[in-house]
Amino acid sequence: MPLDPNFLRYPMLRKGMDHDLYPAANMFEQPKVSWPDGKSVALMVTVAVEFFPLTPNDGPFRAAGHMATPFPDFRTFTARDYGNRIAIYRIMDALAAANIPATAFVSSALIDRTPKLVQDIQSTGWEIAAHGEDMNNIHYGDMPLDVEQRQIEACLSAWSDYGVTPKGWMSPGRGQSEDTLSLLKRAGIEWTADWGNDDMPYAMNDGPVAMPYTDEMEDRKCITILGQNEEVWSQQVIGAADLLAKEAQSHGGRILHLALTPYIIGQPFRIKFLRDLLTELAGRDDLWCATASEIYTTWQEQMA
Amino acid sequence: MKDPKIYGHWPYRDRPKVTWPGDKKLAFWVAPNIEYYELHPPKNPHRSPWARPNPDIVGYAYRDHGNRVGNWRLIEAMEKYNIPGTVSLSVAMCDHFPEMIDTVNDLGWEFFSHGVYNTRYAYGMDRAQERQMLQYTIDRIKAQTGQQTRGYLAPALTHTIHTIELLAELGFTYSCDLFQDDQPQPLNVPGNPLVSMPYSLEVNDHYAFNVFGMSPQQYTDILKRQFDTLLEEGGTSGTVMCIPIHAYLVGRSHRISPFEEILRYADEHKDDIWITRAGDIADHYLANHYDDARTHIAQFGGSDAA
Numbered sequence: 381m382p383l384d385p386n387f388l389r390y391p392m393l394r395k396g397m398d399h400d401l402y403p404a405a406n407m408f409e410q411p412k413v414s415w416p417d418g419k420s421v422a423l424m425v426t427v428a429v430e431f432f433p434l435t436p437n438d439g440p441f442r443a444a445g446h447m448a449t450p451f452p453d454f455r456t457f458t459a460r461d462y463g464n465r466i467a468i469y470r471i472m473d474a475l476a477a478a479n480i481p482a483t484a485f486v487s488s489a490l491i492d493r494t495p496k497l498v499q500d501i502q503s504t505g506w507e508i509a510a511h512g513e514d515m516n517n518i519h520y521g522d523m524p525l526d527v528e529q530r531q532i533e534a535c536l537s538a539w540s541d542y543g544v545t546p547k548g549w550m551s552p553g554r555g556q557s558e559d560t561l562s563l564l565k566r567a568g569i570e571w572t573a574d575w576g577n578d579d580m581p582y583a584m585n586d587g588p589v590a591m592p593y594t595d596e597m598e599d600r601k602c603i604t605i606l607g608q609n610e611e612v613w614s615q616q617v618i619g620a621a622d623l624l625a626k627e628a629q630s631h632g633g634r635i636l637h638l639a640l641t642p643y644i645i646g647q648p649f650r651i652k653f654l655r656d657l658l659t660e661l662a663g664r665d666d667l668w669c670a671t672a673s674e675i676y677t678t679w680q681e682q683m684a
Numbered sequence: 685m686k687d688p689k690i691y692g693h694w695p696y697r698d699r700p701k702v703t704w705p706g707d708k709k710l711a712f713w714v715a716p717n718i719e720y721y722e723l724h725p726p727k728n729p730h731r732s733p734w735a736r737p738n739p740d741i742v743g744y745a746y747r748d749h750g751n752r753v754g755n756w757r758l759i760e761a762m763e764k765y766n767i768p769g770t771v772s773l774s775v776a777m778c779d780h781f782p783e784m785i786d787t788v789n790d791l792g793w794e795f796f797s798h799g800v801y802n803t804r805y806a807y808g809m810d811r812a813q814e815r816q817m818l819q820y821t822i823d824r825i826k827a828q829t830g831q832q833t834r835g836y837l838a839p840a841l842t843h844t845i846h847t848i849e850l851l852a853e854l855g856f857t858y859s860c861d862l863f864q865d866d867q868p869q870p871l872n873v874p875g876n877p878l879v880s881m882p883y884s885l886e887v888n889d890h891y892a893f894n895v896f897g898m899s900p901q902q903y904t905d906i907l908k909r910q911f912d913t914l915l916e917e918g919g920t921s922g923t924v925m926c927i928p929i930h931a932y933l934v935g936r937s938h939r940i941s942p943f944e945e946i947l948r949y950a951d952e953h954k955d956d957i958w959i960t961r962a963g964d965i966a967d968h969y970l971a972n973h974y975d976d977a978r979t980h981i982a983q984f985g986g987s988d989a990a
Contacts, residue, residue: 382810386726388817390800393779399723399739404781407753441736521737556741577745578752579937595746596936606897616899620938627937636937 401561402584410580412632413682419668420628421621422675423661424591425480425638426573427471429501430515430552431487432460437516443553444600445641446515460643464494467646472504474651478658482640483672485511485550485573488538498542507671509548510535510569519551519560528557532567547673549588550574554595561587571676579624580635581679589680591672594620598639603650610645610653617657625666635675636667690848690862691869691880693986700976702867702922704968708958709918710911711965712950714767715860715883715928716758717798718784719774721747725803731842733803747802747932751781754935759788761944765951769793770962772837772860772928775821776801778828789829794961796860797821799839806842815850822854834963837861837883852878858966866914866923868969870978877970881962882924889933900942903934907946915956924965 392398415422434457436447445460447453475482484506491498501508512518513535519528539546549564550573564572565587575590582590595601597620602613617638624634640646645654661667670678704711723744725733734740762769771788773795778785789795799806800821806814818836825833836851837860851859852875859871860883868879885891887910892903907927914923927946934943950959958965 381808382813383728383808384726387728387804387809388813390776392722392724393776395779395782397723398720398780405752406756406784408756521739554742555736556739558739574741575745576742577748579749594937595742597938606893608897608899612899615901616938619900619941620936623937623941 400585401587402582402590405578405582407578407580408631410582411683413580413679415633415668415678417668420625420634420666421668422633422635422678423480423621423638423667423669424635424672424675425475425482425640425669426509426593426672427468427482427484427506427640427642428511429464429468429484429486429490429497429642430460430511431464431489431493432457432515437518440520441518441553441555443515443518443555445643463641463643463646464490464497467642468497469500470646470651471640471642471654472500472506474655474658476504477655478662480658480662480669481505481507481671483507483509483548485509485548487511487514487552488535489514491538491542502544507548507673508539508544508546509550509573509672510539510546511550512552513538515552518553519555519557521557523557525559528559529563532563536567536569547571547676548573548591550593554593564588571672573672579637581676583683589676591676592635592637594637594639597637598641599645600639600641603644610650614653614657618660621661621664621667625664628666685845688845688848689872691864691871692981693984694865694869694977694981695984696866699867699921700973700980701920702969702973704922704958704960704965706958708956709922710915710957711922711924711968712911712957712959713770713924713926713962713965714762714947715772715926715962716755716762716769717772717928717930718755718777718788719747719750719772719798719802719930720776720780722801722803725801728805728807730807731805731840733805750930750932750935751777751784754931754933754940755784757935757940758929758931759791761940761947763791764944765947766954767947767950767959768961770835771795772798773825774798774800774802774839775824778824782828785828789831794835794963795825795829795831795833796835796837796858796962797825797833797856798837802839805840806838806844806847809844811844811846811850814844814846815854818850818854834858834966835860835881848878849873849875852876857970858962860926860962866917866925867921868924868966868973868977870974870981877974879966879969879974881926881966883926884928887926888928889930890928893933893939900939903939904942904945908949911946911949911953915953926962 858881862880
């Protein structure tokens with residue numbers, strides 16, 4: 381019994397991408413961007429500030445970090461909570477000591493659950509970007525359009541009621557449906573971090589701008605998935621900083637994205653490496669440390 | 685079936701001496717995988733292309749990074765050390781990114797067939813379907829680059845029981861699908877002479893980074909040790925070293941500079957090694973060593989049970 385003949389038909393075989401979400405591109409052929417004060421590399425630190433409900437969503441997948449053992453998974457639930465009460469403050473202090481701002485992807489459910497945390501994030505000068513209501517509210521292919529619209533609306537109106545208008549969005553689990561990009565654009569979102577396919581921003585055909593999200597250097601990817609220790613993780617980030625500064629000499633401003641997960645890098649035995657890494661980066665005079673929206677706006681203005 | 689009997693047992697001792705052109709002991713080749721993974725592939729009954737329902741944008745974007753960013757860093761690094769690539773090509777790239785294929789072709793790199801898309805598997809294909817797919821890849825590479833492709837590596841390493849025999853039938857000279865040796869080996873299939881060409885899983889950047897979680901420096905360290913051992917053994921009978929890589933892995937900003945170190949290391953040894961392309965290795969081997977190898981292997985018989 382051979383395969384269905386459709387397996388040997390290629391309906392999307394054509395020049396460019398096999399979809400209409402964004403055009404094919406070569407990052408090295410894009411117009412050069414200049415960062416303020418002639419800096420080579422924009423350092424974009426992002427921090428995940430997430431609420432994982434004890435009862436996880438049924439499917440079709442769970443966002444990374446979610447409950448892992450049968451209900452009630454107290455161990456995972458409380459370990460995530462550690463991130464939002466202990467680890468996050470170590471990270472805030474480390475970033476403040478290095479005078480480096482961050483962009484926080486915050487579950488809107490935390491507005492009511494951990495109000496002081498959300499206030500502290502604001503008063504430390506971090507940007508708040510939308511990250512859904514909580515980590516159950518994933519976006520995935522073929523999800524009903526009205527469900528998706530309600531999810532986005534519920535999250536953004538919670539922020540609006542709180543007095544924050546996020547410019548950026550990262551879906552819980554970074555998944556999208558076929559409609560997410562256009563729904564986000566219509567909701568007023570200007571950039572999204574769900575797409576990890578470039579080291580520089582790029583425009584979608586009908587959606588917010590895709591800001592770079594370097595998942596290969598996330599603390600979560602390196603430490604919990606690749607099993608590297610925090611020292612190796614931080615050495616890779618320095619290597620990237622060196623390479624991007626070199627690339628910037630010929631190709632214009634580059635972005636170094638550093639994704640931090642509090643319950644991972646904020647552990648007592650790991651925080652030293654974050655502190656040392658930030659000290660090293662802060663000491664480089666070719667780095668512009670900025671929030672995602674500051675970088676996005678600077679890039680956007682020069683692309684017009 | 686216990687054994688596909690694609691090749692004979694061949695102990696790594698007292699083999700006929702293989703020498704590479706210029707009396708070199710090690711044939712060194714680098715295999716960049718230039719691939720296309722579909723956003724909405726049909727789901728093969730035997731294996732699912734993505735972890736999440738379509739569109740799996742995390743997985744898709746992870747690969748797409750190679751074609752937007754990583755390939756260009758990799759091309760620059762290889763050109764810097766005069767190392768021509770032998771590209772494992774998803775031939776759909778000839779349609780999706782023709783300028784990239786033309787650029788690589790102009791550099792003198794070789795292309796071999798890696799199927800059409802890396803999301804289309806051979807599992808479940810009957811002989812006629814697989815033959816049709818293979819012939820399409822030969823024709824598409826020829827039309828785009830002028831090259832008559834001679835090598836194959838199954839997309840996502842998905843094979844059928846007919847794959848190797850089809851390669852010989854269609855005029856391929858080497859298969860990268862078999863990992864049993866550090867030298868080419870004649871294969872037991874009817875038709876044109878076909879050899880296995882050492883490729884690699886163990887020093888493949890996918891294994892190094894995603895399976896073993898290596899740091900970029902650790903990957904370079906193992907590549908140097910691989911090189912040193914195979915060069916030394918090559919004095920007894922010429923060996924082949926392949927570095928299979930993927931731009932979406934090694935072309936990352938934290939990995940490309942450490943990876944350049946092995947390219948520099950190979951370049952520093954260029955008087956001792958043959959820095960070359962897989963098709964050239966196959967041609968030299970078929971012309972000079974294939975018959976002696978067949979004769980030598982025949983004595984090792986082994987159990988005939990299929």
